[in-house]
Amino acid sequence: MTAEIRPLGEFELIERYFARGARGARSDVIAGIGDDAAILRLPPDVDLVAAVDTLVAGRHFPPQSGARSIGHRALAVNLSDIAAMGATPAWATLALTMPSADGAWLAEFSTGLTQLAQAHGVALVGGDTTAGPLTISVQILGTVERGGALRRAGGQAGDILAVTGTLGDAGAGLRLSMGRLASPACAATRELVGRFEYPTPRVEFGRAARGIASAAMDLSDGLVGDLPKLASASGLAARVDVARLPLSPALLALVPEAQARELALAAGDDYELLVAVAPRRFDELAESARQLNLTVAAIGELLPGRGVTWTLAGRPFAVPANGYDHFR
Numbered sequence: 001m002t003a004e005i006r007p008l009g010e011f012e013l014i015e016r017y018f019a020r021g022a023r024g025a026r027s028d029v030i031a032g033i034g035d036d037a038a039i040l041r042l043p044p045d046v047d048l049v050a051a052v053d054t055l056v057a058g059r060h061f062p063p064q065s066g067a068r069s070i071g072h073r074a075l076a077v078n079l080s081d082i083a084a085m086g087a088t089p090a091w092a093t094l095a096l097t098m099p100s101a102d103g104a105w106l107a108e109f110s111t112g113l114t115q116l117a118q119a120h121g122v123a124l125v126g127g128d129t130t131a132g133p134l135t136i137s138v139q140i141l142g143t144v145e146r147g148g149a150l151r152r153a154g155g156q157a158g159d160i161l162a163v164t165g166t167l168g169d170a171g172a173g174l175r176l177s178m179g180r181l182a183s184p185a186c187a188a189t190r191e192l193v194g195r196f197e198y199p200t201p202r203v204e205f206g207r208a209a210r211g212i213a214s215a216a217m218d219l220s221d222g223l224v225g226d227l228p229k230l231a232s233a234s235g236l237a238a239r240v241d242v243a244r245l246p247l248s249p250a251l252l253a254l255v256p257e258a259q260a261r262e263l264a265l266a267a268g269d270d271y272e273l274l275v276a277v278a279p280r281r282f283d284e285l286a287e288s289a290r291q292l293n294l295t296v297a298a299i300g301e302l303l304p305g306r307g308v309t310w311t312l313a314g315r316p317f318a319v320p321a322n323g324y325d326h327f328r
């Protein structure tokens with residue numbers, strides 16, 4: 001790639017960094033980048049599932065973040081919302097506001113976004129490009145069998161609450177990269193920073209959980225903030241045993257267990273899925289996860305009533321306030 005001497009024009013920029021990689025990605029894109037709006041052909045008997053999430057520099061990621069990570073995360077957080085609905089992602093649009101048209105930055109940003117889009121069969125079908133403080137909005141569109149989406153409200157009393165993967169890693173990774181946690185140069189540090197910079201949206205698991213789980217949501221803000229939303233949407237209370245939170249070996253290698261639990265509860269940015277599942281179907285869900293090389297850990301249950309109770313070794317546990325060490 002040649003060095004940019006003059007600033008890129010808007011048309012050239014869109015063509016080079018976004019349109020080229022998107023063309024031909026899906027046959028259901030009747031009109032993609034280049035017209036005034038995209039035309040997308042829906043198959044019969046599906047519901048359209050739509051979500052949008054915005055990342056603001058200095059608020060949702062450190063200002064010094066690499067462009068490839070920013071591109072990846074901008075799509076990943078949206079794919080995670082689609083995953084939580086048990087839906088299949090299909091199309092995305094991108095509203096990109098940036099201080100200047102820096103070719104090297106754009107090349108990295110579009111690589112991060114495009115690689116993840118391709119991995120999930122998602123076509124970038126349009127967007128908007130403006131000058132201003134770095135802000136990225138991605139809108140994602142997906143489909144799900146008519147009436148079949150997973151909802152937060154579907155939880156039943158007696159359901160097991162379970163989470164995919166491990167919690168707290170991304171929060172630790174963010175704090176390591178910002179110098180808020182001592183960061184030895186080791187594999188554990190790299191792994192945790194990677195979990196913040198390149199989260200893995202659980203799209204395949206969400207799709208598998210549809211028809212097994214009764215409710216789902218993705219964990220973006222931390223369990224302490226997110227779980228009450230699922231419980232109250234389901235009209236139920238929840239109980240969580242903090243000792244059962246899945247913590248990674250990398251996290252436990254770098255921080256004491258108590259701190260690992262705090263990060264798992266309140267740091268956010270994990271993009272794992274929280275699901276409610278009938279006890280008799282838990283093994284089936286765990287097997288679906290296993291086939292995807294993913295673990296699913298039972299952490300508690302839904303009960304009649306209201307509110308969330310946190311326990312550790314049978315005693316009430318005082319959870320950290322959500323976003324306690326948050327620079328959001």
Ligand code: ADP
Nearest residue numbers: 014018032033034035036094096126127128129
């Ligand atoms: P309009 O003025 O009609 O909104 P633009 O000239 O802004 O169109 O954009 C031209 C085309 O490029 C449109 O199809 C638009 O969706 C697309 N586009 C603009 N910015 C982006 C972007 N950052 N990523 C993807 N597509 C974009």
Ligand code: MG
Nearest residue numbers: 034035036037
């Ligand atoms: Mg127009």
